[in-house]
Amino acid sequence: MITKTLGNSDTRVSAIGQGMGLGGYSSSSGTYGDLIPVIRAGVDAGLTFIDTAPAYGEGESERIVGRAIGPIRNNVTLGTKVSPADTTADGVVRSAEDSLGRLRTDVIDLFQIHWSNPTVPIEDTMAGMERLIQQGKIRHVGVSNYSVNELKAARQALASVPIASLQVEYNLFDRSIEDTMLPYCIENDITVFAYSPLHRGRVTSGKRQIETLERIAADHDCTTAQVALSWLVSQRSVVAIPNTSRQERVLENAAAGELHLSEVEQDEISRVCSLQQQEIPTDQIRPASEDSRAAFRTLQEALDNTIGSTPSPRQLAEQIKAGDFLKPVRLMPVPGVENEYEVLEGRLRYWAWVIAFDGKKPITALVDDPS
Ligand SMILES: NC(=O)c1ccc[n+]([C@@H]2O[C@H](COP(=O)([O-])OP(=O)(O)OC[C@H]3O[C@@H](n4cnc5c(N)ncnc54)[C@H](OP(=O)(O)O)[C@@H]3O)[C@@H](O)[C@H]2O)c1
Structure with missing residues:
Protein backbone atom coordinates (compact mmCIF):
# COMPACT_ATOMS: atom_id res chain seq x y z
CA MET A 1 0.00 0.00 0.00
CA CYS A 273 -15.59 12.04 -16.03
CA SER A 274 -15.31 15.82 -16.22
CA LEU A 275 -17.37 17.91 -13.83
CA GLN A 276 -20.87 18.57 -15.22
CA GLN A 277 -22.29 21.31 -13.03
CA GLN A 278 -25.69 22.75 -13.95
CA GLU A 279 -27.68 25.74 -12.74
CA ILE A 280 -31.15 24.45 -11.77
CA PRO A 281 -34.09 26.73 -10.77
CA THR A 282 -34.88 25.95 -7.14
CA ASP A 283 -38.62 25.55 -7.83
CA GLN A 284 -37.83 22.54 -10.04
CA ILE A 285 -36.38 20.71 -7.05
CA ARG A 286 -38.21 18.47 -4.56
CA PRO A 287 -36.11 18.90 -1.42
CA ALA A 288 -37.56 16.04 0.64
CA SER A 289 -39.05 12.76 -0.45
CA GLU A 290 -41.89 11.24 1.53
CA ASP A 291 -39.65 8.85 3.41
CA SER A 292 -36.74 11.18 4.17
CA ARG A 293 -36.26 11.48 7.90
CA ALA A 294 -35.00 14.59 9.62
CA ALA A 295 -35.48 16.91 6.67
CA PHE A 296 -37.15 20.26 6.19
CA ARG A 297 -40.27 19.86 4.05
CA THR A 298 -41.19 23.52 3.65
CA LEU A 299 -39.46 26.89 3.57
CA GLN A 300 -41.11 27.79 6.88
CA GLU A 301 -39.67 24.65 8.52
CA ALA A 302 -36.24 25.61 7.19
CA LEU A 303 -36.60 29.19 8.45
CA ASP A 304 -37.68 27.88 11.86
CA ASN A 305 -34.91 25.23 11.84
CA THR A 306 -37.41 22.64 13.05
CA ILE A 307 -34.87 19.81 13.02
CA GLY A 308 -32.29 21.78 15.03
CA SER A 309 -29.58 21.74 12.41
CA THR A 310 -26.15 23.23 13.21
CA PRO A 311 -25.54 25.43 11.30
CA SER A 312 -29.14 26.44 10.68
CA PRO A 313 -30.35 27.17 7.12
CA ARG A 314 -30.47 30.91 7.99
CA GLN A 315 -26.86 30.88 9.22
CA LEU A 316 -25.71 29.04 6.13
CA ALA A 317 -27.66 31.51 3.98
CA GLU A 318 -25.67 34.36 5.53
CA GLN A 319 -22.44 32.56 4.70
CA ILE A 320 -23.59 32.03 1.10
CA LYS A 321 -24.57 35.70 0.80
CA ALA A 322 -21.09 36.63 2.02
CA GLY A 323 -19.73 34.80 -1.03
CA ASP A 324 -18.74 31.44 0.42
CA PHE A 325 -19.52 28.77 -2.14
CA LEU A 326 -19.87 25.46 -0.38
CA LYS A 327 -20.40 22.72 -2.96
CA PRO A 328 -23.04 21.79 -5.52
CA VAL A 329 -26.16 19.96 -4.38
CA ARG A 330 -26.65 16.53 -5.89
CA LEU A 331 -29.89 15.85 -7.73
CA MET A 332 -31.62 12.94 -9.42
CA PRO A 333 -34.18 13.54 -12.20
CA VAL A 334 -37.69 12.45 -11.13
CA PRO A 335 -38.44 9.52 -13.47
CA GLY A 336 -40.97 10.39 -16.18
CA VAL A 337 -41.30 14.05 -15.12
CA GLU A 338 -39.49 16.65 -17.19
CA ASN A 339 -37.48 19.36 -15.39
CA GLU A 340 -38.11 18.00 -11.94
CA TYR A 341 -35.45 16.76 -9.57
CA GLU A 342 -35.13 15.13 -6.19
CA VAL A 343 -32.32 16.07 -3.79
CA LEU A 344 -29.97 13.15 -3.19
CA GLU A 345 -27.55 15.13 -1.05
CA GLY A 346 -27.38 18.75 0.15
CA ARG A 347 -30.86 19.48 1.54
CA LEU A 348 -29.51 21.97 4.07
CA ARG A 349 -27.55 23.80 1.37
CA TYR A 350 -30.64 23.81 -0.84
CA TRP A 351 -32.75 25.58 1.80
CA ALA A 352 -29.93 27.96 2.69
CA TRP A 353 -29.67 28.89 -0.99
CA VAL A 354 -33.45 29.42 -1.28
CA ILE A 355 -33.35 31.66 1.82
CA ALA A 356 -30.26 33.55 0.63
CA PHE A 357 -31.72 34.45 -2.76
CA ASP A 358 -35.46 34.41 -2.01
CA GLY A 359 -35.91 31.37 -4.25
CA LYS A 360 -35.01 33.47 -7.30
CA LYS A 361 -31.49 32.27 -8.13
CA PRO A 362 -30.83 28.85 -9.72
CA ILE A 363 -28.61 26.61 -7.61
CA THR A 364 -25.40 24.94 -8.78
CA ALA A 365 -26.08 21.21 -8.97
CA LEU A 366 -24.65 17.90 -10.07
CA VAL A 367 -27.37 15.86 -11.72
CA ASP A 368 -26.92 12.13 -11.39
CA ASP A 369 -27.51 10.20 -14.59
CA PRO A 370 -29.24 6.94 -13.63
CA SER A 371 -28.69 5.35 -17.10
N1 LIG B 1 -16.95 14.25 6.61
C1 LIG B 1 -18.16 14.01 6.17
O1 LIG B 1 -19.09 14.85 6.25
C2 LIG B 1 -18.45 12.68 5.53
C3 LIG B 1 -19.63 12.50 4.78
C4 LIG B 1 -19.83 11.24 4.18
C5 LIG B 1 -18.89 10.23 4.35
N2 LIG B 1 -17.77 10.44 5.11
C6 LIG B 1 -16.75 9.39 5.32
O2 LIG B 1 -16.43 8.77 4.07
C7 LIG B 1 -16.67 7.37 4.15
C8 LIG B 1 -17.10 6.81 2.83
O3 LIG B 1 -18.15 7.53 2.27
P1 LIG B 1 -19.56 6.89 1.86
O4 LIG B 1 -19.88 5.70 2.69
O5 LIG B 1 -20.53 8.03 1.82
O6 LIG B 1 -19.37 6.49 0.32
P2 LIG B 1 -18.46 5.47 -0.52
O7 LIG B 1 -17.35 4.95 0.26
O8 LIG B 1 -18.20 6.19 -1.79
O9 LIG B 1 -19.50 4.34 -0.86
C9 LIG B 1 -19.90 3.38 0.07
C10 LIG B 1 -20.75 2.38 -0.68
O10 LIG B 1 -19.98 1.74 -1.67
C11 LIG B 1 -20.10 0.33 -1.55
N3 LIG B 1 -18.76 -0.20 -1.87
C12 LIG B 1 -17.65 -0.21 -1.10
N4 LIG B 1 -16.62 -0.78 -1.73
C13 LIG B 1 -17.07 -1.14 -2.95
C14 LIG B 1 -16.50 -1.78 -4.06
N5 LIG B 1 -15.23 -2.18 -4.07
N6 LIG B 1 -17.28 -1.99 -5.16
C15 LIG B 1 -18.57 -1.59 -5.18
N7 LIG B 1 -19.18 -0.99 -4.15
C16 LIG B 1 -18.44 -0.76 -3.04
C17 LIG B 1 -20.57 0.06 -0.16
O11 LIG B 1 -21.47 -1.03 -0.11
P3 LIG B 1 -21.13 -2.38 0.73
O12 LIG B 1 -21.06 -2.00 2.16
O13 LIG B 1 -22.28 -3.25 0.39
O14 LIG B 1 -19.81 -2.86 0.19
C18 LIG B 1 -21.33 1.33 0.18
O15 LIG B 1 -22.69 1.20 -0.19
C19 LIG B 1 -17.72 7.25 5.27
O16 LIG B 1 -17.75 5.96 5.80
C20 LIG B 1 -17.22 8.29 6.25
O17 LIG B 1 -16.14 7.79 7.00
C21 LIG B 1 -17.53 11.66 5.67
Whole structure:
Protein backbone atom coordinates (compact mmCIF):
# COMPACT_ATOMS: atom_id res chain seq x y z
CA MET A 1 0.00 0.00 0.00
CA ILE A 2 1.37 3.42 -0.87
CA THR A 3 1.36 5.96 1.93
CA LYS A 4 1.02 9.73 1.99
CA THR A 5 2.31 12.37 4.37
CA LEU A 6 -0.28 13.73 6.78
CA GLY A 7 -0.05 17.51 6.41
CA ASN A 8 3.57 18.54 6.79
CA SER A 9 4.18 16.10 9.64
CA ASP A 10 6.26 12.93 9.95
CA THR A 11 3.10 10.82 10.11
CA ARG A 12 2.28 8.77 7.03
CA VAL A 13 -1.17 7.41 6.26
CA SER A 14 -2.29 4.69 3.88
CA ALA A 15 -3.41 6.25 0.56
CA ILE A 16 -6.61 4.24 0.89
CA GLY A 17 -8.23 4.03 4.30
CA GLN A 18 -11.46 2.78 5.81
CA GLY A 19 -14.44 5.10 6.22
CA MET A 20 -16.62 4.02 9.11
CA GLY A 21 -19.76 6.04 8.49
CA LEU A 22 -22.74 4.23 9.99
CA GLY A 23 -26.36 4.98 10.55
CA GLY A 24 -27.43 6.85 7.47
CA TYR A 25 -23.90 7.68 6.33
CA SER A 26 -23.11 4.37 4.93
CA SER A 27 -23.53 0.97 3.51
CA SER A 28 -26.12 -1.74 3.71
CA SER A 29 -24.54 -3.30 6.79
CA GLY A 30 -26.90 -5.49 8.80
CA THR A 31 -25.28 -5.83 12.20
CA TYR A 32 -22.61 -3.34 13.09
CA GLY A 33 -20.75 -5.91 15.19
CA ASP A 34 -20.13 -7.88 11.98
CA LEU A 35 -17.84 -5.06 10.91
CA ILE A 36 -15.10 -5.98 13.38
CA PRO A 37 -13.52 -8.76 11.24
CA VAL A 38 -13.96 -6.54 8.17
CA ILE A 39 -12.04 -3.68 9.80
CA ARG A 40 -9.27 -6.02 10.95
CA ALA A 41 -8.99 -7.62 7.51
CA GLY A 42 -8.73 -4.12 6.05
CA VAL A 43 -5.92 -3.17 8.41
CA ASP A 44 -4.07 -6.43 7.65
CA ALA A 45 -4.41 -5.64 3.94
CA GLY A 46 -2.91 -2.18 4.40
CA LEU A 47 -5.96 0.06 4.95
CA THR A 48 -4.46 1.37 8.16
CA PHE A 49 -6.07 4.81 8.25
CA ILE A 50 -9.53 4.58 9.85
CA ASP A 51 -12.03 7.44 9.78
CA THR A 52 -14.92 7.59 12.21
CA ALA A 53 -17.02 10.22 14.05
CA PRO A 54 -19.35 10.52 17.06
CA ALA A 55 -22.14 11.36 14.60
CA TYR A 56 -21.91 7.94 12.93
CA GLY A 57 -24.53 5.74 14.53
CA GLU A 58 -24.54 8.08 17.56
CA GLY A 59 -21.18 6.82 18.82
CA GLU A 60 -21.66 3.22 17.68
CA SER A 61 -19.09 3.54 14.89
CA GLU A 62 -16.42 4.70 17.36
CA ARG A 63 -17.31 1.86 19.76
CA ILE A 64 -16.94 -0.72 17.01
CA VAL A 65 -13.68 0.75 15.80
CA GLY A 66 -12.44 0.71 19.41
CA ARG A 67 -13.30 -2.98 19.78
CA ALA A 68 -11.80 -3.83 16.39
CA ILE A 69 -8.46 -2.09 16.83
CA GLY A 70 -7.82 -2.86 20.49
CA PRO A 71 -5.14 -5.53 19.83
CA ILE A 72 -3.77 -3.76 16.74
CA ARG A 73 -3.89 -0.12 17.86
CA ASN A 74 -0.24 0.47 16.96
CA ASN A 75 -0.86 -0.55 13.36
CA VAL A 76 -3.64 2.00 12.90
CA THR A 77 -3.77 5.73 12.28
CA LEU A 78 -7.04 6.78 13.86
CA GLY A 79 -9.14 9.72 12.77
CA THR A 80 -12.33 10.89 14.44
CA LYS A 81 -14.28 14.13 14.58
CA VAL A 82 -16.10 16.66 16.74
CA SER A 83 -19.68 17.57 15.82
CA PRO A 84 -20.46 21.24 15.11
CA ALA A 85 -22.67 21.52 18.20
CA ASP A 86 -19.60 20.80 20.39
CA THR A 87 -17.13 23.29 18.94
CA THR A 88 -16.57 25.63 21.90
CA ALA A 89 -13.10 25.17 23.45
CA ASP A 90 -14.54 23.16 26.35
CA GLY A 91 -16.90 21.28 24.03
CA VAL A 92 -14.04 20.19 21.79
CA VAL A 93 -12.08 18.87 24.77
CA ARG A 94 -15.10 17.05 26.20
CA SER A 95 -15.95 15.54 22.82
CA ALA A 96 -12.38 14.26 22.36
CA GLU A 97 -12.43 12.70 25.84
CA ASP A 98 -15.75 10.98 25.09
CA SER A 99 -14.34 9.68 21.79
CA LEU A 100 -11.20 8.38 23.52
CA GLY A 101 -13.45 6.39 25.85
CA ARG A 102 -15.51 4.90 23.02
CA LEU A 103 -12.39 4.22 20.95
CA ARG A 104 -10.64 2.59 23.97
CA THR A 105 -7.43 4.43 23.27
CA ASP A 106 -5.41 7.21 24.88
CA VAL A 107 -4.68 9.24 21.78
CA ILE A 108 -6.51 10.25 18.59
CA ASP A 109 -4.12 10.61 15.67
CA LEU A 110 -6.28 13.04 13.70
CA PHE A 111 -9.07 15.05 15.31
CA GLN A 112 -11.30 16.80 12.78
CA ILE A 113 -14.09 19.38 12.98
CA HIS A 114 -16.96 17.63 11.18
CA TRP A 115 -18.61 20.87 9.90
CA SER A 116 -18.07 24.47 10.82
CA ASN A 117 -20.37 26.15 13.32
CA PRO A 118 -20.75 29.85 12.51
CA THR A 119 -22.07 30.62 16.01
CA VAL A 120 -18.75 29.69 17.67
CA PRO A 121 -15.68 31.81 16.91
CA ILE A 122 -13.07 29.66 15.20
CA GLU A 123 -10.44 30.98 17.69
CA ASP A 124 -12.46 29.40 20.52
CA THR A 125 -12.66 26.03 18.71
CA MET A 126 -8.96 26.05 17.91
CA ALA A 127 -8.04 26.95 21.50
CA GLY A 128 -9.70 23.64 22.46
CA MET A 129 -7.72 21.82 19.77
CA GLU A 130 -4.44 23.29 21.00
CA ARG A 131 -5.26 22.32 24.58
CA LEU A 132 -5.82 18.72 23.40
CA ILE A 133 -2.48 18.70 21.56
CA GLN A 134 -0.69 20.00 24.67
CA GLN A 135 -2.39 17.32 26.78
CA GLY A 136 -1.26 14.64 24.32
CA LYS A 137 -4.85 13.52 23.67
CA ILE A 138 -4.71 14.25 19.94
CA ARG A 139 -1.79 14.31 17.53
CA HIS A 140 -3.03 16.33 14.55
CA VAL A 141 -5.84 18.76 13.78
CA GLY A 142 -8.08 18.49 10.71
CA VAL A 143 -11.30 19.99 9.40
CA SER A 144 -14.11 18.72 7.20
CA ASN A 145 -16.68 20.29 4.86
CA TYR A 146 -14.94 23.67 5.12
CA SER A 147 -14.89 26.29 2.37
CA VAL A 148 -11.52 27.77 1.36
CA ASN A 149 -12.34 30.90 3.41
CA GLU A 150 -13.11 28.83 6.49
CA LEU A 151 -9.92 26.87 5.99
CA LYS A 152 -7.90 30.08 5.84
CA ALA A 153 -9.57 31.36 9.02
CA ALA A 154 -8.93 28.04 10.79
CA ARG A 155 -5.25 28.11 9.84
CA GLN A 156 -4.92 31.64 11.15
CA ALA A 157 -6.67 30.79 14.40
CA LEU A 158 -4.25 27.96 15.22
CA ALA A 159 -1.24 29.55 16.84
CA SER A 160 1.10 26.62 17.44
CA VAL A 161 0.07 23.75 15.13
CA PRO A 162 -0.89 23.50 11.47
CA ILE A 163 -4.11 22.21 9.94
CA ALA A 164 -3.04 18.77 8.75
CA SER A 165 -6.06 17.80 6.67
CA LEU A 166 -9.34 18.63 5.05
CA GLN A 167 -12.02 15.96 4.57
CA VAL A 168 -14.39 16.66 1.66
CA GLU A 169 -16.44 14.80 -0.89
CA TYR A 170 -14.33 13.89 -3.90
CA ASN A 171 -15.04 11.21 -6.48
CA LEU A 172 -15.28 10.79 -10.24
CA PHE A 173 -18.77 12.32 -10.25
CA ASP A 174 -18.11 15.23 -7.89
CA ARG A 175 -14.82 16.87 -8.78
CA SER A 176 -15.85 20.33 -7.63
CA ILE A 177 -12.87 20.65 -5.24
CA GLU A 178 -10.42 20.65 -8.15
CA ASP A 179 -10.87 24.34 -9.05
CA THR A 180 -9.66 26.05 -5.90
CA MET A 181 -9.84 23.75 -2.87
CA LEU A 182 -7.44 21.02 -3.97
CA PRO A 183 -4.78 23.45 -5.33
CA TYR A 184 -5.02 25.44 -2.07
CA CYS A 185 -4.49 22.27 -0.01
CA ILE A 186 -1.59 21.07 -2.14
CA GLU A 187 0.09 24.46 -1.89
CA ASN A 188 -0.29 24.52 1.89
CA ASP A 189 0.62 20.90 2.76
CA ILE A 190 -2.91 19.95 3.74
CA THR A 191 -3.86 16.31 3.09
CA VAL A 192 -7.24 15.88 1.42
CA PHE A 193 -9.32 12.97 2.70
CA ALA A 194 -11.75 12.15 -0.11
CA TYR A 195 -15.03 11.01 1.37
CA SER A 196 -17.66 9.11 -0.63
CA PRO A 197 -14.80 8.20 -3.01
CA LEU A 198 -16.98 5.59 -4.74
CA HIS A 199 -19.83 8.05 -5.22
CA ARG A 200 -21.70 6.13 -2.49
CA GLY A 201 -21.39 2.84 -4.33
CA ARG A 202 -22.31 4.12 -7.80
CA VAL A 203 -18.61 4.72 -8.64
CA THR A 204 -19.46 7.41 -11.21
CA SER A 205 -22.48 8.57 -13.18
CA GLY A 206 -23.68 7.86 -16.72
CA LYS A 207 -23.30 5.19 -19.35
CA ARG A 208 -20.25 6.61 -21.15
CA GLN A 209 -18.26 7.02 -17.94
CA ILE A 210 -19.10 3.53 -16.71
CA GLU A 211 -18.19 2.03 -20.09
CA THR A 212 -14.81 3.75 -20.03
CA LEU A 213 -14.08 2.54 -16.51
CA GLU A 214 -15.21 -0.99 -17.41
CA ARG A 215 -12.84 -1.09 -20.39
CA ILE A 216 -9.88 0.15 -18.33
CA ALA A 217 -10.79 -2.25 -15.51
CA ALA A 218 -10.90 -5.18 -17.96
CA ASP A 219 -7.43 -4.23 -19.26
CA HIS A 220 -6.08 -4.44 -15.70
CA ASP A 221 -8.19 -7.43 -14.68
CA CYS A 222 -9.70 -5.42 -11.84
CA THR A 223 -13.01 -3.73 -10.95
CA THR A 224 -14.33 -0.27 -11.80
CA ALA A 225 -14.28 0.61 -8.08
CA GLN A 226 -10.55 -0.15 -8.02
CA VAL A 227 -9.97 2.04 -11.09
CA ALA A 228 -11.88 4.89 -9.42
CA LEU A 229 -9.90 4.59 -6.17
CA SER A 230 -6.60 4.34 -8.00
CA TRP A 231 -7.42 7.45 -10.07
CA LEU A 232 -8.28 9.39 -6.91
CA VAL A 233 -5.13 8.53 -4.99
CA SER A 234 -2.96 9.22 -8.02
CA GLN A 235 -3.87 12.89 -7.32
CA ARG A 236 -1.27 14.55 -5.16
CA SER A 237 -2.19 14.89 -1.44
CA VAL A 238 -5.39 12.83 -1.82
CA VAL A 239 -6.28 9.91 0.46
CA ALA A 240 -9.50 7.95 -0.25
CA ILE A 241 -11.66 6.60 2.58
CA PRO A 242 -14.18 4.15 1.06
CA ASN A 243 -16.70 2.45 3.30
CA THR A 244 -17.73 -1.16 2.99
CA SER A 245 -19.43 -3.70 5.19
CA ARG A 246 -18.06 -6.63 3.21
CA GLN A 247 -14.80 -8.49 3.70
CA GLU A 248 -14.30 -9.24 0.00
CA ARG A 249 -14.69 -5.56 -0.82
CA VAL A 250 -12.32 -4.33 1.85
CA LEU A 251 -9.69 -6.55 0.23
CA GLU A 252 -10.69 -5.30 -3.21
CA ASN A 253 -10.36 -1.70 -2.05
CA ALA A 254 -6.96 -2.42 -0.52
CA ALA A 255 -5.74 -4.02 -3.75
CA ALA A 256 -6.62 -0.77 -5.55
CA GLY A 257 -3.61 0.68 -3.74
CA GLU A 258 -1.36 -1.58 -5.84
CA LEU A 259 -2.98 -0.67 -9.17
CA HIS A 260 -1.02 1.60 -11.51
CA LEU A 261 -2.96 3.42 -14.19
CA SER A 262 -0.91 4.84 -17.05
CA GLU A 263 -0.91 8.59 -17.63
CA VAL A 264 -2.94 8.01 -20.80
CA GLU A 265 -5.58 6.11 -18.79
CA GLN A 266 -5.65 8.74 -16.06
CA ASP A 267 -6.12 11.48 -18.65
CA GLU A 268 -8.90 9.60 -20.38
CA ILE A 269 -10.74 9.09 -17.07
CA SER A 270 -10.30 12.80 -16.27
CA ARG A 271 -11.73 13.77 -19.65
CA VAL A 272 -14.69 11.41 -19.67
CA CYS A 273 -15.59 12.04 -16.03
CA SER A 274 -15.31 15.82 -16.22
CA LEU A 275 -17.37 17.91 -13.83
CA GLN A 276 -20.87 18.57 -15.22
CA GLN A 277 -22.29 21.31 -13.03
CA GLN A 278 -25.69 22.75 -13.95
CA GLU A 279 -27.68 25.74 -12.74
CA ILE A 280 -31.15 24.45 -11.77
CA PRO A 281 -34.09 26.73 -10.77
CA THR A 282 -34.88 25.95 -7.14
CA ASP A 283 -38.62 25.55 -7.83
CA GLN A 284 -37.83 22.54 -10.04
CA ILE A 285 -36.38 20.71 -7.05
CA ARG A 286 -38.21 18.47 -4.56
CA PRO A 287 -36.11 18.90 -1.42
CA ALA A 288 -37.56 16.04 0.64
CA SER A 289 -39.05 12.76 -0.45
CA GLU A 290 -41.89 11.24 1.53
CA ASP A 291 -39.65 8.85 3.41
CA SER A 292 -36.74 11.18 4.17
CA ARG A 293 -36.26 11.48 7.90
CA ALA A 294 -35.00 14.59 9.62
CA ALA A 295 -35.48 16.91 6.67
CA PHE A 296 -37.15 20.26 6.19
CA ARG A 297 -40.27 19.86 4.05
CA THR A 298 -41.19 23.52 3.65
CA LEU A 299 -39.46 26.89 3.57
CA GLN A 300 -41.11 27.79 6.88
CA GLU A 301 -39.67 24.65 8.52
CA ALA A 302 -36.24 25.61 7.19
CA LEU A 303 -36.60 29.19 8.45
CA ASP A 304 -37.68 27.88 11.86
CA ASN A 305 -34.91 25.23 11.84
CA THR A 306 -37.41 22.64 13.05
CA ILE A 307 -34.87 19.81 13.02
CA GLY A 308 -32.29 21.78 15.03
CA SER A 309 -29.58 21.74 12.41
CA THR A 310 -26.15 23.23 13.21
CA PRO A 311 -25.54 25.43 11.30
CA SER A 312 -29.14 26.44 10.68
CA PRO A 313 -30.35 27.17 7.12
CA ARG A 314 -30.47 30.91 7.99
CA GLN A 315 -26.86 30.88 9.22
CA LEU A 316 -25.71 29.04 6.13
CA ALA A 317 -27.66 31.51 3.98
CA GLU A 318 -25.67 34.36 5.53
CA GLN A 319 -22.44 32.56 4.70
CA ILE A 320 -23.59 32.03 1.10
CA LYS A 321 -24.57 35.70 0.80
CA ALA A 322 -21.09 36.63 2.02
CA GLY A 323 -19.73 34.80 -1.03
CA ASP A 324 -18.74 31.44 0.42
CA PHE A 325 -19.52 28.77 -2.14
CA LEU A 326 -19.87 25.46 -0.38
CA LYS A 327 -20.40 22.72 -2.96
CA PRO A 328 -23.04 21.79 -5.52
CA VAL A 329 -26.16 19.96 -4.38
CA ARG A 330 -26.65 16.53 -5.89
CA LEU A 331 -29.89 15.85 -7.73
CA MET A 332 -31.62 12.94 -9.42
CA PRO A 333 -34.18 13.54 -12.20
CA VAL A 334 -37.69 12.45 -11.13
CA PRO A 335 -38.44 9.52 -13.47
CA GLY A 336 -40.97 10.39 -16.18
CA VAL A 337 -41.30 14.05 -15.12
CA GLU A 338 -39.49 16.65 -17.19
CA ASN A 339 -37.48 19.36 -15.39
CA GLU A 340 -38.11 18.00 -11.94
CA TYR A 341 -35.45 16.76 -9.57
CA GLU A 342 -35.13 15.13 -6.19
CA VAL A 343 -32.32 16.07 -3.79
CA LEU A 344 -29.97 13.15 -3.19
CA GLU A 345 -27.55 15.13 -1.05
CA GLY A 346 -27.38 18.75 0.15
CA ARG A 347 -30.86 19.48 1.54
CA LEU A 348 -29.51 21.97 4.07
CA ARG A 349 -27.55 23.80 1.37
CA TYR A 350 -30.64 23.81 -0.84
CA TRP A 351 -32.75 25.58 1.80
CA ALA A 352 -29.93 27.96 2.69
CA TRP A 353 -29.67 28.89 -0.99
CA VAL A 354 -33.45 29.42 -1.28
CA ILE A 355 -33.35 31.66 1.82
CA ALA A 356 -30.26 33.55 0.63
CA PHE A 357 -31.72 34.45 -2.76
CA ASP A 358 -35.46 34.41 -2.01
CA GLY A 359 -35.91 31.37 -4.25
CA LYS A 360 -35.01 33.47 -7.30
CA LYS A 361 -31.49 32.27 -8.13
CA PRO A 362 -30.83 28.85 -9.72
CA ILE A 363 -28.61 26.61 -7.61
CA THR A 364 -25.40 24.94 -8.78
CA ALA A 365 -26.08 21.21 -8.97
CA LEU A 366 -24.65 17.90 -10.07
CA VAL A 367 -27.37 15.86 -11.72
CA ASP A 368 -26.92 12.13 -11.39
CA ASP A 369 -27.51 10.20 -14.59
CA PRO A 370 -29.24 6.94 -13.63
CA SER A 371 -28.69 5.35 -17.10
N1 LIG B 1 -16.95 14.25 6.61
C1 LIG B 1 -18.16 14.01 6.17
O1 LIG B 1 -19.09 14.85 6.25
C2 LIG B 1 -18.45 12.68 5.53
C3 LIG B 1 -19.63 12.50 4.78
C4 LIG B 1 -19.83 11.24 4.18
C5 LIG B 1 -18.89 10.23 4.35
N2 LIG B 1 -17.77 10.44 5.11
C6 LIG B 1 -16.75 9.39 5.32
O2 LIG B 1 -16.43 8.77 4.07
C7 LIG B 1 -16.67 7.37 4.15
C8 LIG B 1 -17.10 6.81 2.83
O3 LIG B 1 -18.15 7.53 2.27
P1 LIG B 1 -19.56 6.89 1.86
O4 LIG B 1 -19.88 5.70 2.69
O5 LIG B 1 -20.53 8.03 1.82
O6 LIG B 1 -19.37 6.49 0.32
P2 LIG B 1 -18.46 5.47 -0.52
O7 LIG B 1 -17.35 4.95 0.26
O8 LIG B 1 -18.20 6.19 -1.79
O9 LIG B 1 -19.50 4.34 -0.86
C9 LIG B 1 -19.90 3.38 0.07
C10 LIG B 1 -20.75 2.38 -0.68
O10 LIG B 1 -19.98 1.74 -1.67
C11 LIG B 1 -20.10 0.33 -1.55
N3 LIG B 1 -18.76 -0.20 -1.87
C12 LIG B 1 -17.65 -0.21 -1.10
N4 LIG B 1 -16.62 -0.78 -1.73
C13 LIG B 1 -17.07 -1.14 -2.95
C14 LIG B 1 -16.50 -1.78 -4.06
N5 LIG B 1 -15.23 -2.18 -4.07
N6 LIG B 1 -17.28 -1.99 -5.16
C15 LIG B 1 -18.57 -1.59 -5.18
N7 LIG B 1 -19.18 -0.99 -4.15
C16 LIG B 1 -18.44 -0.76 -3.04
C17 LIG B 1 -20.57 0.06 -0.16
O11 LIG B 1 -21.47 -1.03 -0.11
P3 LIG B 1 -21.13 -2.38 0.73
O12 LIG B 1 -21.06 -2.00 2.16
O13 LIG B 1 -22.28 -3.25 0.39
O14 LIG B 1 -19.81 -2.86 0.19
C18 LIG B 1 -21.33 1.33 0.18
O15 LIG B 1 -22.69 1.20 -0.19
C19 LIG B 1 -17.72 7.25 5.27
O16 LIG B 1 -17.75 5.96 5.80
C20 LIG B 1 -17.22 8.29 6.25
O17 LIG B 1 -16.14 7.79 7.00
C21 LIG B 1 -17.53 11.66 5.67
